[in-house]
Amino acid sequence: MARELTVAIAGLGAIGLHLARALDAGVEGLRLVAVAARDQDKARANLAGFRTPPALVSLAELAQADVVVEAAPAAIFEQVAVAAIEAGRIFVPSSCGALLPRMHLVARARETGARIIVPTGALLGLDAVRAAAEGEVSSVTIETRKPPRGLVGAPYLDQHGIDVAAITTPTLIFKGNAFDAAQGFPANVNVAAALALAGIGPERTTVQIWADTTVTRNTHTIRVEAASARLTMTIENVPSEENPRTGKITPLSILACLRGLTSTLKVGS
Ligand SMILES: NC(=O)C1=CN([C@@H]2O[C@H](COP(=O)(O)OP(=O)(O)OC[C@H]3O[C@@H](n4cnc5c(N)ncnc54)[C@H](O)[C@@H]3O)[C@@H](O)[C@H]2O)C=CC1
Ligand SMILES: O=C([O-])CC(=O)C(=O)O
Missing domain, CATH: 3.30.360.10 (Dihydrodipicolinate Reductase; domain 2)
Structure with missing residues (x-):
């Protein structure tokens, strides 16, 4: 049987909160264990209704999970990415534009055994x-x-x-x-x-x-x-209510991407 992967999320906005809720509702093979947020009180309030509330941790501590999803402003991309890559985790960036000037992270991931999986996000095909x-x-x-x-x-x-x-x-x-x-x-x-x-x-x-x-x-x-x-x-x-820059499909795409990490049947390359 495939092993369960633990998941951590940086940022609880239009992408992160939707993804966290979906994971909390239950996805086979994936367990949400930690999140990092800027506004701690708001995050606690958002997590209060969760069936299994994840730990509210620092950005660096997210790297304790097997899979680190970045769903935060591009300005903190590097902090999240470096911690995950140094720890040899699976890093799933939303702010993938921030990866383009930092392709050395891919070389570093090769050394640490980390993987960087860019989800299709708001795109297709x-x-x-x-x-x-x-x-x-x-x-x-x-x-x-x-x-x-x-x-x-x-x-x-x-x-x-x-x-x-x-x-x-x-x-x-x-x-x-x-x-x-x-x-x-x-x-x-x-x-x-x-x-x-x-x-x-x-x-x-x-x-x-x-x-x-x-x-x-x-x-x-x-x-x-x-x-x-x-x-x-x-x-x-469809733009999301929380952030009109972000399409509603984005957290769904990341969820589909995460499912593909553990599912027995995976469709699409
Ligand atoms: N790959 C893709 O297709 C897409 C990528 N994006 C990108 O994904 C990222 C997230 O997008 P949204 O969720 O819409 O943004 P958002 O602004 O709705 O949410 C970002 C969250 O990160 C939190 N945050 C800010 N500083 C933080 C810190 N130091 N530690 C922890 N949390 C912090 C904010 O409080 C906010 O809740 C953005 O960079 C956006 O451009 C957005 C849409 C599509
Ligand atoms: O690519 C992005 O950052 C967001 C975007 O265009 C969309 O959600 O449609």
Whole structure:
């Protein structure tokens, strides 16, 4: 019989709290044992109704679990990642844009025996992109359209004097590669980073970000030209109530990813 994996989560926001609740409700082969939060009182209140409340611990202590899920702001990514990787754990980052400038962590994980598993998150089709990337791929692009409020707070907007609240028609606000997109929009386009990691890397992956007043959903369209196939895929994510930058599917995707770590039947590569 497959052994049970213990799980810890950094951050109890739109992703972390939903994931924690789902794990607490019971998932075969996985046991939530610890969480870390910024606001301890709020976290205690949120955990009070849990069937088996996890321990409320520091970021470093999360690494006691077999699987460490990061669901916190990108600014603390490194703290969570380093502790998990040094302890040889399975590290599952939500803020995967923060991994792009820190690929040395992958080399370090190879030394410590840790694994870094980037979930599909708010995106789709990374199984097909990975398959295509086993062969020849000539181009990978992602076009992201979000309601303007889903882009608020991005450093790129400040740096370029863009006020998304004043936008009244669909406006292309960024065109460049996935590396620069992740730097400029650390809380908005983790999907572009995941796509880049699945496919042909952050320098060759092209990203367009639109502040689109005509959409109510965070909409991502991937286009891949490969020797084996041509892929065009779109996902339209319902923004979560807690954080409109984050699609509701994200914690569900991470849950599906975690199930895949222990399930006997696993579907998709
Ligand atoms: N990979 C993907 O497809 C997606 C990734 N994301 C990313 O996932 C991350 C989390 O997203 P959300 O849950 O929507 O964010 P959120 O803002 O709703 O939640 C983050 C939580 O982390 C907590 N936090 C802040 N500092 C902390 C600290 N020092 N220790 C412990 N907790 C701390 C906050 O209090 C908050 O509860 C973000 O970086 C976001 O950009 C979001 C959507 C999709
Ligand atoms: O990629 C992200 O960071 C979030 C996103 O676009 C979504 O949830 O649709």
